[in-house]
Amino acid sequence: MSQHDEKRRRLLGRLNRQLAYTAPILALVAGGAALQATASDSSTETGFVPVSEASLLLASNQAEAEGEAEAEGEAEAEGGSSAAVARPEGYSPGYSETGDNPEEMLARGEELYYDTSLSTNGLSCASCHGSDGQDMGYKATFEQPFPHQVAMANSQFGMSEVHADEMVQVCMVAPMEAEPLEWGSEELTSLSAYMVEVQKRFAGEPHDL
Template sequence: MSQHDDKRRRLLGRLSRQFAYTAPVLALVAGGAVLQATADDTSTEAGFAAVTEATLLLASNHAAAEGEAEGEAEAEGEAEGEAEGEAEGEAEGEAEGEAEGEAEGEAEGEAEGEAEGEAEAQSSAAVQRPDDYTPGYSETDANPQELLARGEELYYDTSLSTNGLSCASCHGSDGQDEGYKATFEQPFPHRVAMASDQFGMPEVHADEMVQVCMVAPMEAEPLEWEGEALQSLSAYMVEVQRRFAGAPHDL
């Protein structure tokens, strides 16, 4: 036996004693090649099985398999971590988006509500009697005939509106008295649905009802409060209300 073969035999014997049958991965690399033992070489020391070429190759394959498994486990861990991170990020983003959306919606709703309230208040102010206003007609007594005659002319006057309507367009001509609710049977002031629904006014006087009609269906500016047109139309509407209710009137 040559000195070289003796060294190799002793080396294989030591490897057998260290790792036995449950040896971990063993790959001896020398000059890029795996050091292999021949099938005939065995170890007789301490009763351990000899490390053979098959043993080394099995250990090498086992090590490669364990390495691949560890690599796959690490890759799965990284993938799970990335997925969890993305899920958490999306959940946080959605929560923040919902919170921002709710806050913006509430702010917009409040702003719209305030704007609508201000617009309604401004519109109501345009059709409600001013504090320093004194009407030039009566809702309880008779009104002058010249006032009623002028009021009848204006009742049919389409130039008062911006859309070609007149009072008669909605309420009829020649004493037909159309388009009034049952509440119109009550003397002024009384409830008018349009004034209540659109301007929040529980009841109106005759001149306020005329102003509501000017602003809403006729789409025009309110008449001058103490002007001849408003006083004449208001006096005429008092008599129309009396006629509608079946009460004595001057028309």
Template sequence: MTKQDDKRRKLLDRLSRQLAYTAPALALIAGGAAFQALAENSPTEAGVTKPHDTTLWLASAHAASDAEAEGEAEAKGEAEAEGEAEAEGESEAEAGSNAEVARPDDYIPNYAEEAGKNPDDLIARGEALYRDTSLSANGLACASCHGADGLNGYQDTFNNPYPHAVAMGSNQFGMASVHANEMVQICMVAPMGAEPLPWDSEELAALSAYVVDAQQRYAEEP
């Protein structure tokens, strides 16, 4: 082998060793650059999403889900609170209406009790008021529903002396039974749309006396 051939062999060996060292490094560098380029420039069409985009999307979806759950919980809480307040208001309103038409505590009637006989002049005063439309707020009088003689439009319970059950008192005011003057107040507030009469008034006493008289006449009819 000549010196020239030996020199060429040594040069080729040195180049081979350098290539052996540099090739993996170049491959690693090239692979990393390709991965970065793919991550940054890969298309998002057809459902392909960038890694960092995926992270952002997951975070956004999680935040939206939390906001929706919080909104639903808040709306539910408000609805429940509103329902409780409404129910409480209705209960208070019902209690107030009952207080308007129910006898006050320690009340002493200023007419003869239901089984007794009231004075004729008090009954006559009550009969005039029974036909008086000015007592109402809608042009009605007691006679509008119960006839000129006061004997129409009653349930079978009207055969019984007061206090007795009255459908209007039970359905609208939660009262199991009513006295004659409570019946007058119920009619004043409900069908006639007016304020209840003062409990110590002559008008309430006269109307109550007439209602007792009408009940007694109704029960005596065949």
């Protein structure tokens, strides 16, 4: 058995407890066609508005990503390192964490937010956190300006709080199962600037998106 297969076997064992949460969501997705087929009658007679299949799929992706993150965190609790995701010593980011970043930078960041090629498993940032401004999958701590606490960064990498670029790197390494982006790269800078504005939007504050 390869090292990758062994790792997946361990993770699947740890993810069993997540089925109580994800199974109902996946069942709803599977029944999406039936919901849509009876949507007009149901909404007319009962006032019930069925949840869209796309929303259910996003919720399922988020549940699975959080389950994998938790399992990964437990598996690596003794040896997790922040070296790959924490800002290098003396590093100065190319974006502003208070906002007022160039429009071109934000536009590029939005493109990357939907880019599945950044991952090795077909996920993008939008897979777990919603699209078209429908922000989802964030903890209450995301309402706070950067740097702030991110549960996955704390549990897996021992980081009590993270900057926007560090949060991007955590997501790259954990849910997206990829290498961290190069520090100072156009991809990391643009995506981090975009996430600064997403945080403001999530918190109900003025933003540039």
